[in-house]
Amino acid sequence: MTTTSESKVMAEPRISSIDGKLAEEFAVPSHAEEVKEKMAAFARHHDAAGRRVVLITSGGTKVPLESRTVRFLDNFSSGRRGASSAEYFIDSGYAVIFLHRHRSLYPYTRMFSTINMLDALKFRGGEGASSNSGEVVVNQQVLPNIAKALKRYQEVKEGKLLLPIEFSTLSEYLHLLKAAAQALSTIGSKAMFYLAAAVSDFYIPASEMPEHKIQSSNGPLQLSMNMVPKILSPLVKDWAPQAFVISFKLETDATILLDKARRALDTYRHQAVVANVLDSRRGYVVVVTRDTQAELMVTEEDVKNEVEIEERIVSNLTSAHKKFITQQAG
């Protein structure tokens, strides 16, 4: 018997639960506890003020292929749905924890996402004037909605209605979502989880990850990726069992979408799935619950009037959440 095999015998038994896997294979971000306490305080404060609280996740997760990361796997997501939904939830009286990918679209600022900010600024006095006054103003011909957005942004900030939390990697996302679920468990059914982030299904465990940049001189790359634990399961069962939980299902193939949504509801026993197809996601979604199926859409006419589909999704879900709270209380 060698010392090696002895130490194998002494090793911890393989932890098979999702919670164990999370602790074992995904690095805990150093600020997880601090963020959890912040979220708990936020939830307590707004619950006391009679507000419901929604945790929105938004944007894609980064999955490193190397521990000193040069390369990573990512999921397509601008974060538009999460950012616009946050605005509509706030308009509906909710306080919002916005758990989003670093640099993804952000509520209110999302309107600048397609322009270069310097193209929207000018020196006060207009084009002919000397720039020596030095005062820089927004050109409202370039950004016609800026005053409205700024006013609303300042009100929301003043009312502390939006708590932004950032993630980049899958590990950060998973641990911060767990922290959020635990933080919100104290307000029971008055918490909603609106899980719109595009989360990777695959990852490379820290133990199998090379430290350094993978060398291309070694030839073609063979990657073997494990499946990410389905965190929805402990979230619904253990961490926030009384909450109103919405997951999102994005597919490119419309024919399998509703079936996959129904199967998710059967598996995780949460309240609703927002199902959407990549190409039509900004015009059409289906909100699927155990007993119902609601098609929501915006027409071209709606788009002209600046109606966004997120307004309809949020309206559908806040009504359902209200009923859910009443049922849980009764």
Added chain:
Amino acid sequence: MTTTSESKVMAEPRISSIDGKLAEEFAVPSHAEEVKEKMAAFARHHDAAGRRVVLITSGGTKVPLESRTVRFLDNFSSGRRGASSAEYFIDSGYAVIFLHRHRSLYPYTRMFSTINMLDALKFRGGEGASSNSGEVVVNQQVLPNIAKALKRYQEVKEGKLLLPIEFSTLSEYLHLLKAAAQALSTIGSKAMFYLAAAVSDFYIPASEMPEHKIQSSNGPLQLSMNMVPKILSPLVKDWAPQAFVISFKLETDATILLDKARRALDTYRHQAVVANVLDSRRGYVVVVTRDTQAELMVTEEDVKNEVEIEERIVSNLTSAHKKFITQQAG
């Protein structure tokens, strides 16, 4: 003999050149020709005005795993080096074609990258005033350098010194770089290529890519990725043989860095490699040429004085470019 084997016999011979591979396995962006003509006109115009022209590539490339892309492989790169270098090249009298990843850092606007723009705006009249005037101004306590940046941005725009071209995918990058090389070949040695983009070494050929989102229910993911053709080779040999070409080498392991830089120079016969290590890349680089090796760095004192290492890199390379032009002419 079956029709299948007959059609195999009839199939085109396997194209082995890099150019052929590019045409065969990487989709040409629909605007490639239009962009090429734009770049050629830009180069002719500035060459006639006595300016040298640099093509800067910046940011990471996106490598789709599915043809209707939900997942992709990416390279870590904010685009900071390319964006700041562009400013210093313009200050040195160059005209700049800025071939950058969509949403990566951009010259002059890069100073906003860490703040939420709405936190830097206020209604004219200050905090106590009513917001009804509606004029929105920049709070220069939040953005102390905005007037300077805006002034410079407007001068550069006025002088048409910066031509921005965007890419997202590896395919777009490769084809647009080829177009740029061909467009700049007309100005010979007065063109510089400053290839700072973080380009993937691996990809999945279109023919092997699944159309739809990979299903996680199929179990762990096995990815087999091909090696990206080394585009530096035809760029130096065929597309822009008279140009001054700089490549970048980023490693996480400092011990292999200089050796890899030297090997790249031997292989591609271009003019210089800027070698850097991930962790120290903002404070230290080595500019390696066939005969020389120049260490460039910024100290903590420099950082306090807002000196950036890109200023030193650009200064080193513009001098070398000047000598190169003289040698080529002589």
